[in-house]
Amino acid sequence: MRKLFTLIFKEVRVTFRDPGAVVLMLVVPLALTLAVSAAFGGGQVTIEALPVLVLNHDAGDIGGYLMTAFDSAAVEGMVNATLVEDERAARAAVESDAAVALVIIPPDFSEQVARAGDDQEAAAVTVDIYASPLRPIGVSVVRSIVVSFVERAGMTAQGVRLVLGDLVAAGHLAPDDTAGMTVVGERLGARVETLEMSGVRPAVEVISVTGRAFDWLNYFAPSMAILFLMFAATGGGRTLLAERQGGTLSRLLVSPTSATLILVGKMSGVAVAGLLQVAVLWGATSLTGADWGEPLPVLIALVLLVISATGLGAVIAAWARSEAQAGALGTTLVLAASALSGNFLPRMNLPIWVQTVSLAFPNGWGLELFTRIQAGATLAGVLPLLGWLALLTVIYYVIAAVGFRRQLV
Amino acid sequence: MALVKVTDLVKRYTPDGANAVDGVSFEIQEGEIFSLLGPNGAGKTTAISMLSTLIKPTSGTATVNGYDVTTQSLEVRRSIGVVPQELAIYNELSAYENLRFWGEMQNLHGKPLEQEIEEKLALMGLTERAKDRVATFSGGMKRRLNLAVGLLGNPPLVMLDEPTVAIDPQSRRYILDWVKEMNRKGVSVLYTTHYMEEAQELSHRIGIIDQGKLIALGTLAELTQLVGQHETLVLKLGTELTPGSEDFVAKLKTLNTVSEASATDGEVVVNVPSAEAALPDIISIASGLGVSVRTIEIRELNLETVFLRLTGRALRD
Numbered sequence: 001m002r003k004l005f006t007l008i009f010k011e012v013r014v015t016f017r018d019p020g021a022v023v024l025m026l027v028v029p030l031a032l033t034l035a036v037s038a039a040f041g042g043g044q045v046t047i048e049a050l051p052v053l054v055l056n057h058d059a060g061d062i063g064g065y066l067m068t069a070f071d072s073a074a075v076e077g078m079v080n081a082t083l084v085e086d087e088r089a090a091r092a093a094v095e096s097d098a099a100v101a102l103v104i105i106p107p108d109f110s111e112q113v114a115r116a117g118d119d120q121e122a123a124a125v126t127v128d129i130y131a132s133p134l135r136p137i138g139v140s141v142v143r144s145i146v147v148s149f150v151e152r153a154g155m156t157a158q159g160v161r162l163v164l165g166d167l168v169a170a171g172h173l174a175p176d177d178t179a180g181m182t183v184v185g186e187r188l189g190a191r192v193e194t195l196e197m198s199g200v201r202p203a204v205e206v207i208s209v210t211g212r213a214f215d216w217l218n219y220f221a222p223s224m225a226i227l228f229l230m231f232a233a234t235g236g237g238r239t240l241l242a243e244r245q246g247g248t249l250s251r252l253l254v255s256p257t258s259a260t261l262i263l264v265g266k267m268s269g270v271a272v273a274g275l276l277q278v279a280v281l282w283g284a285t286s287l288t289g290a291d292w293g294e295p296l297p298v299l300i301a302l303v304l305l306v307i308s309a310t311g312l313g314a315v316i317a318a319w320a321r322s323e324a325q326a327g328a329l330g331t332t333l334v335l336a337a338s339a340l341s342g343n344f345l346p347r348m349n350l351p352i353w354v355q356t357v358s359l360a361f362p363n364g365w366g367l368e369l370f371t372r373i374q375a376g377a378t379l380a381g382v383l384p385l386l387g388w389l390a391l392l393t394v395i396y397y398v399i400a401a402v403g404f405r406r407q408l409v
Numbered sequence: 410m411a412l413v414k415v416t417d418l419v420k421r422y423t424p425d426g427a428n429a430v431d432g433v434s435f436e437i438q439e440g441e442i443f444s445l446l447g448p449n450g451a452g453k454t455t456a457i458s459m460l461s462t463l464i465k466p467t468s469g470t471a472t473v474n475g476y477d478v479t480t481q482s483l484e485v486r487r488s489i490g491v492v493p494q495e496l497a498i499y500n501e502l503s504a505y506e507n508l509r510f511w512g513e514m515q516n517l518h519g520k521p522l523e524q525e526i527e528e529k530l531a532l533m534g535l536t537e538r539a540k541d542r543v544a545t546f547s548g549g550m551k552r553r554l555n556l557a558v559g560l561l562g563n564p565p566l567v568m569l570d571e572p573t574v575a576i577d578p579q580s581r582r583y584i585l586d587w588v589k590e591m592n593r594k595g596v597s598v599l600y601t602t603h604y605m606e607e608a609q610e611l612s613h614r615i616g617i618i619d620q621g622k623l624i625a626l627g628t629l630a631e632l633t634q635l636v637g638q639h640e641t642l643v644l645k646l647g648t649e650l651t652p653g654s655e656d657f658v659a660k661l662k663t664l665n666t667v668s669e670a671s672a673t674d675g676e677v678v679v680n681v682p683s684a685e686a687a688l689p690d691i692i693s694i695a696s697g698l699g700v701s702v703r704t705i706e707i708r709e710l711n712l713e714t715v716f717l718r719l720t721g722r723a724l725r726d
Contacts, residue, residue: 254461
């Protein structure tokens with residue numbers, strides 16, 4: 001046990017005496033976290049009076065009701081929708097960031113809605129949104145409103161169809177009484193119109209993964225910590241190869257110390273250095289206002305992430321043939337994992353398949369964990385995620401062990 | 410009693426490859442300095458790696474301090490100190506921290522370890538720089554620290570693998586003196602080198618190794634007797650060796666008065682029974698081929714000669 005601690009303390013001491021490593025582990029992530037949050041508002045994103053343009057080509061009436069969706073009580077104050085006729089000017093307004101988005105309602109929108117939900121021909125309802133790439137959050141809000149409206153309109157159309165079917169079944173309408181059906185359908189539709197016009201507006205929910213407004217600082221504090229933990233941990237694995245090339249590993253192996261203890265000590269030292277790193281970043285960003293969530297789940301998530309990242313570093317060290325190769329491999333993996341996981345962009349904006357692929361890396365699990373913890377999840381609530389991350393970690397260490405055995409036996 | 414006993418030791422790194430160590434057998438007695446002398450690639454480092462249990466032999470047996478290197482590696486490692494060719498120390502740590510770390514790896518703790526550290530720092534003249542990071546040390550100081558680490562725990566056998574490669578003459582002198590000092594205090598030494606003069610100066614016995622095989626073994630006197638009463642002529646040529654020079658060496662070898670001849674680094678080394686008898690023939694051939702001979706040096710029998718005689722090549726070919 002004494003030797004294990006000796007190996008760990010040596011590793012931590014060597015790591016933190018390297019000024020370059022300290023900059024990369026602590027200074028850069030802290031600076032990036034503060035810079036990104038400052039660039040995007042430094043705190044909560046307020047969604048209000050989003051300028052939205054609506055171009056209605058619909059030959060029917062339903063397209064006109066989309067405007068009422070933008071005026072509904074649920075989104076009151078959040079969106080400022082304007083009906084336009086000049087598409088070119090409207091597109092220019094979006095491109096110059098004068099408007100968040102241009103909603104283009106197609107000429108056959110009412111027909112599409114009427115057909116929607118029909119079991120015979122389940123066609124999609126298409127609405128184009130010409131969006132500003134600078135306002136991903138705002139565009140998400142607009143999209144949510146449009147989707148919610150289309151779904152409600154489609155359900156209304158379905159409802160009318162159902163009522164007509166019931167009337168035919170009850171014998172109040174003949175199956176071939178097209179004129180009668182038209183009258184009933186129009187009255188039902190008018191009733192819906194009346195309902196709409198009388199102020200019963202469809203409720204629109206703004207979908208947010210966190211359940212509350214997105215906060216850049218809260219998101220990027222753990223995100224940058226995880227990113228630079230990954231760099232440090234994979235770099236720590238690379239130092240094992242440096243020791244092999246430099247001769248200190250051979251010297252360790254000819255001392256009365258088992259190879260297993262040497263490896264465990266080395267990787268434990270890397271993990272302890274990583275723990276210190278994330279602890280400092282947690283504390284420092286918290287002082288600047290970042291809210292990581294409840295301390296206990298945060299602590300356990302960080303510990304498991306450190307062990308997992310160290311495991312990935314061990315995999316690289318076990319299978320790379322040289323320090324240079326390990327360095328290249330580690331950097332490539334970390335950058336790819338970070339891009340896929342949402343270390344650079346909010347994870348919820350990434351396609352679902354990308355988010356799924358990212359779960360092959362500690363980054364993906366880490367950001368999933370912190371998203372939920374910051375949304376108020378307790379330790380029990382994130383236990384399944386911790387379990388999966390633990391399983392991934394075990395897999396890493398098994399692969400590393402096979403590689404080390406091949407190298408050192 | 411034999412502290413090290415090696416019997417038919419073989420190491421082959423790949424199934425189809427050549428033997429890096431090919432059936433080597435020797436013993437090292439207690440209190441002895443034993444050198445393995447050979448050119449680069451001869452198998453010296455491989456031999457020392459097997460004896461220090463870093464790598465496993467392909468076949469053959471070896472014991473150190475009575476422990477088998479294959480089945481009792483932990484006990485072997487408790488009996489040895491190793492000074493590798495590389496500077497196997499941590500630049501980010503101080504001299505004191507390095508000795509403390511490596512001492513703990515050697516199962517030393519507490520007061521005995523502190524005393525060891527103090528002693529080794531003093532022996533190596535590093536006491537005043539004990540708390541300074543090794544990164545700030547000169548190359549010679551790093552070498553001394555590297556040596557000090559290998560001596561921690563005062564093991565009965567210290568293995569040094571070419572410890573003086575690429576260092577300044579002063580540091581080299583320091584190391585050679587300390588090897589002799591260690592030995593005077595009772596430490597047995599296995600020393601590998603490709604410098605003939607080091608082997609000659611330090612060793613009680615020398616094993617000459619080439620291409621994995623031990624081609625000669627004995628004291629300096631025994632080894633030089635192998636080549637009989639011969640003298641060595643070293644001809645320094647006036648110009649770089651030209652194609653004509655290769656003819657020169659080939660023609661020398663045909664002379665009755667010449668036993669062996671080889672060329673290296675602008676010199677031609679000639680082993681002759683009698684310098685007096687051979688010189689006129691040598692000069693005549695040089696003149697005939699237009700080879701300019703600047704100086705001729707007559708050397709006493711040494712290991713260089715022994716190696717040349719046994720292998721047909723100079724030690725530093």
